[in-house]
Amino acid sequence: xxxxxxxxRHKVTETGTPxxxxxxxxxxxxxxxxxxxxxxxxxxxxxxSYGVKDTDKGEVSDGxxxxxxxxxxxxxxxxxxxxxxxxxxFCAISESGQGGxxxxxxxxxxx
Amino acid sequence: xxxxxxxxxxxxxxxxxxxxxxxxxxxxGYPSLFWYVQYPGEGLQLLLKATxxxxxxxxxxxxxxxxxxxxxFHLEKGSVQxxxxxxxxxxxxxxxxxxxxxxFGKGTHLIxxx
Numbered sequence: 001x002x003x004x005x006x007x008x009r010h011k012v013t014e015t016g017t018p019x020x021x022x023x024x025x026x027x028x029x030x031x032x033x034x035x036x037x038x039x040x041x042x043x044x045x046x047x048x049s050y051g052v053k054d055t056d057k058g059e060v061s062d063g064x065x066x067x068x069x070x071x072x073x074x075x076x077x078x079x080x081x082x083x084x085x086x087x088x089x090f091c092a093i094s095e096s097g098q099g100g101x102x103x104x105x106x107x108x109x110x111x
Numbered sequence: 112x113x114x115x116x117x118x119x120x121x122x123x124x125x126x127x128x129x130x131x132x133x134x135x136x137x138x139x140g141y142p143s144l145f146w147y148v149q150y151p152g153e154g155l156q157l158l159l160k161a162t163x164x165x166x167x168x169x170x171x172x173x174x175x176x177x178x179x180x181x182x183x184f185h186l187e188k189g190s191v192q193x194x195x196x197x198x199x200x201x202x203x204x205x206x207x208x209x210x211x212x213x214x215f216g217k218g219t220h221l222i223x224x225x
Binding site: 033035040041042043044045048058059090092098099100101102103104105 | 143145147153154155156157160162200202204212213214215216217218
């Protein structure tokens with residue numbers, strides 16, 4: 001299995017609070033991604049990174065920001081969490097930019 | 112934009128039955144195509160992939176052929192087992208400024224009964 005960890009694995013937070021999710025890889029892959037998984041929608045790309053400090057928006061980026069200060073870490077921040085951001089969040093990594101290997105996921109509940 | 116369409120299910124089969132999960136796509140250019148599998152409570156695992164037309168991806172008895180003329184990538188298995196019960200996602204990867212985010216279908220829930 002690819003070396004990807006996500007933390008925390010579960011989180012419950014209140015509306016309006018900031019939340020940061022962390023993705024850590026030990027594979028030294030260039031590309032990293034954040035997706036969210038919701039019933040009836042499959043997985044949708046939030047943001048991605050193609051190198052340290054190089055990031056770009058995906059399909060559903062509103063309300064999210066990301067940072068990548070080291071190759072191994074990719075952070076996803078919800079500046080002010082809303083109930084619509086209750087979801088399961090997956091990080092993925094890719095060496096070639098094709099496809100990717102996924103982490104175990106973080107289940108976020110915003111009350 | 113890019114899109115992937117697949118049957119959502121649930122699809123219920125008996126053990127040892129033949130499996131087909133249909134997947135069609137819309138994309139500009141020549142995307143790479145993937146099938147991922149998600150077991151309950153887990154992340155997604157890459158099952159197989161194909162990067163150009165007429166390529167066949169295969170793994171663990173599953174197969175899928177990249178059909179450019181019908182824009183399809185149907186997943187097949189000759190004899191399913193109870194352990195194949197999972198959600199299967201078809202996805203495509205089209206070049207996007209140097210990084211390839213995946214576009215997913217909504218997933219097909221497969222249930223195999225003994």
